[in-house]
Amino acid sequence: MDSSSNKRSSIIYLLLFASIIILVMYNFQQQTANSEALTLGEIAAQIRAGEISKITINEDDLVVVYPDGREATSQKEHTSTFVEQLKELGVTTEELNPENITIEIKAPSAWFGVLNVLGYVLPFVMMAGLLWFVFRQARGGGNAAMSFGQSKARKIEGDNPSVTFADVAGVPEAKEGLYEIVEFLKEPEKFMALGARIPKGVLLMGSPGTGKTLLAKAVSGEAGVPFYTISGSEFVEMFVGVGASRVRDLFNRAKKDSPCIVFVDEIDAVGRQRGAGLGGSHDEREQTLNQILVEMDGFDTDTNVIVVAATNRPDVLDPALLRPGRFDRRVILDRPDIRGREGILNIHVKGKPLASDVDLKRLAQATPGFVGADIENMVNEAAIKAAREEKTAIEQEDFEESIERVIAGPERKSRLISENEKKILAYHEAGHAITTRALPDADHVHKISIISRGMAGGYTLILPEKDHMLVSRNKLLADIIGLLGGRAAEELIFNDITTGASNDLERATQLARKMVTRLGMSDELGPMVYGKKDELIFLGREISEQRDYSESVAEKIDAEIKRLMTTSYQNATDILKKYKDELNSLAKKLLEQETISKEELDEIFPVPIAKTAGVPVVNNA
Ligand code: ADP
Ligand code: MG
Ligand code: ZN
Numbered sequence: 173m174d175s176s177s178n179k180r181s182s183i184i185y186l187l188l189f190a191s192i193i194i195l196v197m198y199n200f201q202q203q204t205a206n207s208e209a210l211t212l213g214e215i216a217a218q219i220r221a222g223e224i225s226k227i228t229i230n231e232d233d234l235v236v237v238y239p240d241g242r243e244a245t246s247q248k249e250h251t252s253t254f255v256e257q258l259k260e261l262g263v264t265t266e267e268l269n270p271e272n273i274t275i276e277i278k279a280p281s282a283w284f285g286v287l288n289v290l291g292y293v294l295p296f297v298m299m300a301g302l303l304w305f306v307f308r309q310a311r312g313g314g315n316a317a318m319s320f321g322q323s324k325a326r327k328i329e330g331d332n333p334s335v336t337f338a339d340v341a342g343v344p345e346a347k348e349g350l351y352e353i354v355e356f357l358k359e360p361e362k363f364m365a366l367g368a369r370i371p372k373g374v375l376l377m378g379s380p381g382t383g384k385t386l387l388a389k390a391v392s393g394e395a396g397v398p399f400y401t402i403s404g405s406e407f408v409e410m411f412v413g414v415g416a417s418r419v420r421d422l423f424n425r426a427k428k429d430s431p432c433i434v435f436v437d438e439i440d441a442v443g444r445q446r447g448a449g450l451g452g453s454h455d456e457r458e459q460t461l462n463q464i465l466v467e468m469d470g471f472d473t474d475t476n477v478i479v480v481a482a483t484n485r486p487d488v489l490d491p492a493l494l495r496p497g498r499f500d501r502r503v504i505l506d507r508p509d510i511r512g513r514e515g516i517l518n519i520h521v522k523g524k525p526l527a528s529d530v531d532l533k534r535l536a537q538a539t540p541g542f543v544g545a546d547i548e549n550m551v552n553e554a555a556i557k558a559a560r561e562e563k564t565a566i567e568q569e570d571f572e573e574s575i576e577r578v579i580a581g582p583e584r585k586s587r588l589i590s591e592n593e594k595k596i597l598a599y600h601e602a603g604h605a606i607t608t609r610a611l612p613d614a615d616h617v618h619k620i621s622i623i624s625r626g627m628a629g630g631y632t633l634i635l636p637e638k639d640h641m642l643v644s645r646n647k648l649l650a651d652i653i654g655l656l657g658g659r660a661a662e663e664l665i666f667n668d669i670t671t672g673a674s675n676d677l678e679r680a681t682q683l684a685r686k687m688v689t690r691l692g693m694s695d696e697l698g699p700m701v702y703g704k705k706d707e708l709i710f711l712g713r714e715i716s717e718q719r720d721y722s723e724s725v726a727e728k729i730d731a732e733i734k735r736l737m738t739t740s741y742q743n744a745t746d747i748l749k750k751y752k753d754e755l756n757s758l759a760k761k762l763l764e765q766e767t768i769s770k771e772e773l774d775e776i777f778p779v780p781i782a783k784t785a786g787v788p789v790v791n792n793a
Contacts, residue, residue: 190298193287215234220262220267222272226274340383340390341544343383343506346505357391357432357476358395370476372499372500373480373493373498373501376481380545381545384505385435399433402435403438423477434478434480437481442464517536525564553574596670596672599665603748605620606777607747610751611654611747613649614651615635617634618634622763651680653743655679657744660745661755697729703720
């Protein structure tokens with residue numbers, strides 16, 4: 173903005189200056205024209221009569237001086253010299269004798285030369301200026317045209333860190349994951365001495381407002397290193413290639429300042445999956461993304477620049493970003509659970525006077541689904557409300573009312589989970605967990621949460637103990653049963669079902685279809701592959717599927733998939749009926765604390781019994 177208005181005023185100055193010069197020149201000529209003017213013939217006559225004592229010639233301008241000091245002006249013709257012209261008018265050489273008359277020839281003044289040149293050059297300058305001005309207006313880019321190619325990265329000095337890990341609460345796992353990065357930045361020598369490769373990129377993933385930006389700043393604050401930040405959406409601005417040169421500029425500055433952090437906010441704006449020639453792709457984004465990758469690959473092992481990127485759409489990121497040596501560290505920021513929300517509340521009420529009736533624990537309970545930004549907003553609303561009512565301290569009632577204001581606010585409408593929804597979510601997730609735990613072939617449950625992550629209402633984190641090279645039919649069936657466990661629990665307990673299982677059903681159906689058509693795991697259809705797939709092998713994406721079987725086989729496939737699904741659902745229900753006590757206590761605990769760790773689950777539902785005894789899976793036949 174600044175430089176744009178500067179440019180505008182300098183153009184105005186230029187125009188002003190030009191018009192002043194033109195005025196001056198005009199005046200100058202007017203003046204010369206005003207004094208007594210003679211014709212050449214009159215001058216010749218006066219010379220012959222010996223009336224003139226001196227004539228000064230300046231280019232074509234003549235100044236005639238009489239013995240009494242009087243002056244007159246005249247003009248000679250441009251084509252020949254003054255003396256030649258006089259002779260043509262009949263003046264003799266004798267009459268021009270220096271004894272009779274002094275003829276002085278002046279070199280044109282330097283100032284006059286400059287004016288002359290300006291007269292030629294100015295119009296061009298003004299034309300160019302005008303063109304440039306119009307062009308820039310057309311671009312509509314403010315000062316963009318002037319500063320393109322230069323990174324807009326803002327540097328925040330790390331010498332006086334304003335944010336530390338103490339300012340971030342409710343994301344213990346994320347903090348733990350980042351602590352290592354802090355150590356790297358603090359003492360890079362320690363790690364380099366042992367030949368360890370410093371991580372180049374960390375990707376922070378989480379819903380908006382969960383504290384990604386805050387946490388990135390906290391890392392630089394903790395480590396006491398400079399922090400460069402730029403937003404992905406800023407790259408996608410103008411000419412193709414500008415984003416790339418900005419990236420280059422940013423990294424050059426950062427490298428000189430290492431160890432430091434480069435924070436790329438909203439990286440999904442540039443890091444979306446690049447097309448494989450399908451549909452349109454955005455050149456600018458691709459070039460910017462490529463440049464980021466080139467810079468990251470180009471780091472020497474001793475470049476202590478760590479790139480931290482944030483996104484709330486990890487699903488759309490280009491796989492190239494996630495390769496080893498790039499953003500190979502991923503840190504997930506979950507929505508905070510009750511304890512987390514209490515911690516965040518504690519941070520944000522710091523320094524604010526609270527009435528004695530304020531109960532932060534109760535506020536935390538009343539705000540399931542809130543993220544850090546919502547809580548900050550809520551505390552602020554409460555303070556505003558209390559101040560407007562001339563209170564000296566914020567009361568519990570102020571907080572409670574501001575919860576509603578935050579929920580009603582834009583984009584926040586569906587954030588808060590109602591008690592009833594919470595209960596359904598708790599049973600749904602507990603259903604997944606119990607069925608998965610009960611099946612000897614299923615993977616292990618690591619964490620259960622009823623606080624939504626992204627679109628899903630809650631989640632049960634199920635991870636294999638080790639990577640499977642081969643997957644057995646029983647394992648696949650166990651996966652399907654586990655996926656259906658959520659819906660089965662809803663039906664068993666509430667005698668009703670919700671939309672919460674749509675993703676589960678989709679994944680379970682896909683698995684069942686795969687078992688039947690691709691893995692030959694159905695007795696009915698035999699060890700055969702049905703359907704031909706066209707894949708872009710190098711991208712690992714499926715493009716289309718071709719049917720190479722008859723209509724009657726298609727019917728059989730559908731029937732077989734349906735049979736697989738319904739028996740699995742029956743299995744899930746049977747398991748939940750058998751372990752109904754465990755289901756109830758797990759759901760109750762989930763309602764209380766919203767997240768449950770592996771260890772807490774072990775207490776409620778000690779697995780080994782089920783895992784060794786096994787629950788017969790009667791799907792196959
Ligand atoms: P994101 O980048 O994930 O969208 P921000 O980091 O910009 O979210 O968070 C916005 C504000 O919300 C922060 O400045 C901070 O005041 C508050 N906030 C968010 N998460 C937390 C947290 N985990 N602990 C404390 N404050 C938080
Ligand atoms: Mg942010
Ligand atoms: Zn589910």
